[in-house]
Amino acid sequence: MPKGQPSVVPDDGLTTRQRRNRPLVAVHTGDGKGKSTAAFGLALRAWNQGWPIGVFQFVKSAKWKVGEERALRVLGASGEGGTVAWHKMGEGWSWVQRDPTSNEEAAREGWEQVKRDLAAETHRLYVLDEFAYPLRWGWVDTAEVVEVLRQRPGTQHVVITGRNAPSELIDAADLVTEMGKVRHPMDDGQKGQRGIEW
Amino acid sequence: MPKGQPSVVPDDGLTTRQRRNRPLVAVHTGDGKGKSTAAFGLALRAWNQGWPIGVFQFVKSAKWKVGEERALRVLGASGEGGTVAWHKMGEGWSWVQRDPTSNEEAAREGWEQVKRDLAAETHRLYVLDEFAYPLRWGWVDTAEVVEVLRQRPGTQHVVITGRNAPSELIDAADLVTEMGKVRHPMDDGQKGQRGIEW
Numbered sequence: 001m002p003k004g005q006p007s008v009v010p011d012d013g014l015t016t017r018q019r020r021n022r023p024l025v026a027v028h029t030g031d032g033k034g035k036s037t038a039a040f041g042l043a044l045r046a047w048n049q050g051w052p053i054g055v056f057q058f059v060k061s062a063k064w065k066v067g068e069e070r071a072l073r074v075l076g077a078s079g080e081g082g083t084v085a086w087h088k089m090g091e092g093w094s095w096v097q098r099d100p101t102s103n104e105e106a107a108r109e110g111w112e113q114v115k116r117d118l119a120a121e122t123h124r125l126y127v128l129d130e131f132a133y134p135l136r137w138g139w140v141d142t143a144e145v146v147e148v149l150r151q152r153p154g155t156q157h158v159v160i161t162g163r164n165a166p167s168e169l170i171d172a173a174d175l176v177t178e179m180g181k182v183r184h185p186m187d188d189g190q191k192g193q194r195g196i197e198w
Numbered sequence: 199m200p201k202g203q204p205s206v207v208p209d210d211g212l213t214t215r216q217r218r219n220r221p222l223v224a225v226h227t228g229d230g231k232g233k234s235t236a237a238f239g240l241a242l243r244a245w246n247q248g249w250p251i252g253v254f255q256f257v258k259s260a261k262w263k264v265g266e267e268r269a270l271r272v273l274g275a276s277g278e279g280g281t282v283a284w285h286k287m288g289e290g291w292s293w294v295q296r297d298p299t300s301n302e303e304a305a306r307e308g309w310e311q312v313k314r315d316l317a318a319e320t321h322r323l324y325v326l327d328e329f330a331y332p333l334r335w336g337w338v339d340t341a342e343v344v345e346v347l348r349q350r351p352g353t354q355h356v357v358i359t360g361r362n363a364p365s366e367l368i369d370a371a372d373l374v375t376e377m378g379k380v381r382h383p384m385d386d387g388q389k390g391q392r393g394i395e396w
Contacts, residue, residue, distance in 0.1 A: 021391055024383065026231075032375040034226065034236030041235030041242075042394070045265030049393040067243030074276055075269055125393070157394065176381040177230040182374035185222065193219055195247040195323070196240070196355065 023155045024174040029132060029165040032179035039127045039159045040068040046125040046157070047072070047081040054123035055086045056110050058130045058162075060103055065129070066198055085123070087113070107134035111145070121154045132162025135169060146172040221353045222372040227330060227363040230377035237325045237357045238266040244323040244355070245270070245279040252321035253284045254308050256328045256360075258301055263327070264396055283321070285311070305332035309343070319352045330360025333367060344370040 026042075028035035046053050055072065057065060069086055076084025087093055089106050095113055100106040111134070117123060134140045146168055149158060160169065170176050192198070224240075226233035244251050253270065255263060267284055274282030285291055287304050293311055298304040309332070315321060332338045344366055347356060358367065368374050390396070 022383075024391075024394060027380075028232065029380075030378070032377075033224075033373065034232055034239070034375050034377065037239030038232030038236040038377075039239075041232070041237075041239035041266065044238060044242075044269035045396060046393050048265030048268045051393060067246030068239065070246045071242035071269075071273055071279070074278055075272060078272055078276070080272055081269070170380065173381065174383045175231065176379075177232050178378040178380050179230075179232065179236075180228070180376040180378055182225075182368065182376050183371065184374075185220075185372045195244050195249060196222060198243060 021155060022174075023152070024157045025149050025172065026157070026159045026175040026177075027132075027165050027170055027173040028159065028161045028177050028179060029163060029170070030177075030179035030181075031163055032181035033184065034179045035161040035163075036065065036068075036129050038177070038179075039129060039161050040065075040072065042159060043072060043084075043125060043127055044075075047075050047084070049082065051082040051124035052122065053082055053084045053125045053127070054114075054117055055084065055127045055129065056114055056131070057086075057088045057090065058107055058110055058128065058134055060090050060106075067195075082124075104134070104137075104139040107139045110134075111140045115148055118148065118152045118156060118158075121156060124156060126156065126158045128158065128160045130162045131160045132165040132169070135166050136162070136164050142166045142168045145169065219353060220372075221350070222355050223347050223370060224355070224357045224373040224375075225330075225363050225368055225371040226357065226359045226375050226377060227361060227368070228376040228378050229361055230379035231382065232377045233359040233361075234263065234266070234327050236375070236377075237327060237359050238263075238270065240357060241270060241282075241323060241325055242273075245273050245282070247280065247322075249280040249322035250320065251280055251282045251323045251325070252312075252315055253282065253325045253327065254312055254329070255284075255286045255288065256305055256308055256326065256332055258288050258304075265393070280322070302332070302335075302337040305337045308332075309338045313346055316346065316350045316354060316356075319354060322354060324354065324356045326356065326358045328360045329358045330363040330367070333364050334360070334362050340364045340366045343367065 043053050072084045089110055096109050135142045241251050270282045287308050294307050333340045
């Protein structure tokens with residue numbers, strides 16, 4: 001239950017209003033559940049504000065997010081809130097004509113489109129789902145990502161999910177949550193189930 | 199990126215199918231962001247499966263969840279997935295005729311309705327948002343909640359959110375995630391902003 005009260009008042013030359021509307025970089029990391037789920041939950045708030053939302057799924061198999069995808073597509077098409085553009089690496093990015101030769105190349109092509117969209121201020125919320133992995137693996141350069149995020153124009157919020165987010169990204173983020181696993185049914189031999197895991 | 203592979207195969211007399219469809223109690227706790235957000239993200243998956251969803255908000259002021267509420271109401275009314283029943287303590291529970299004399303009484307009335315719905319198998323997913331607080335404060339008896347959850351019929355999943363969930367509840371849960379705060383803009387004096395905090 002957030003109280004909305006800051007614990008300190010900063011001396012940064014910004015008005016409360018400017019500070020309030022400062023665009024955020026959020027990172028959801030850790031080995032527990034809820035990293036992506038919370039990012040898509042955040043998208044519900046953005047949708048309610050009427051914001052254009054861009055989702056980029058940096059995973060080869062997108063079977064785990066079918067519920068979120070369908071729900072956000074229905075919401076985006078409802079005309080009652082913001083729009084939703086949903087991009088999946090697993091099915092090939094829509095803007096790429098030929099098949100990428102590797103997941104590494106595909107991840108880079110995803111990031112190049114994110115850069116173009118940020119420069120054009122296409123969306124107001126970006127969900128870069130599982131983007132921590134290509135960063136961790138060095139497929140996309142974290143220093144470049146941090147610099148692009150730092151320089152992005154306008155009011156564009158960016159949420160990045162995935163285990164083991166690089167420390168340079170965490171240092172550059174405004175909001176970082178670590179989802180820690182306390183207990184998970186798979187530890188006891190239970191397999192994932194529909195409606196819960198996807 | 200869950201792999202769907204259990205780390206051990208249990209010797210519990212259940213088939214894989216029975217085990218797979220075992221109803222879950224999930225707890226999202228900790229002092230970080232994303233506890234409720236991830237619960238509502240989970241509701242998107244349930245909605246996509248066509249499940250009836252019951253949300254019970256155990257908070258006096260419900261201003262923080264307006265985006266999620268509107269999104270889930272639009273989804274529930276779309277006819278393309280499950281139904282959504284959204285109950286708010288802050289505005290008085292719809293089934294209560296007179297105003298409760300205290301938040302404690304209101305929390306108890308909420309729990310009584312959850313018990314009735316569980317007994318009647320009204321929903322397939324229950325989001326008991328911020329329910330950890332009335333448990334922590336002793337307004338609702340945790341031992342009774344654990345017993346009711348253990349005895350609930352059918353296939354009803356229950357997600358409970360809130361800081362400082364009692365250890366008896368955590369012990370009884372199948373899936374527990376601790377959302378830990380690594381960094382939050384309010385630490386630096388930033389106030390909550392629309393589209394992000396609500």
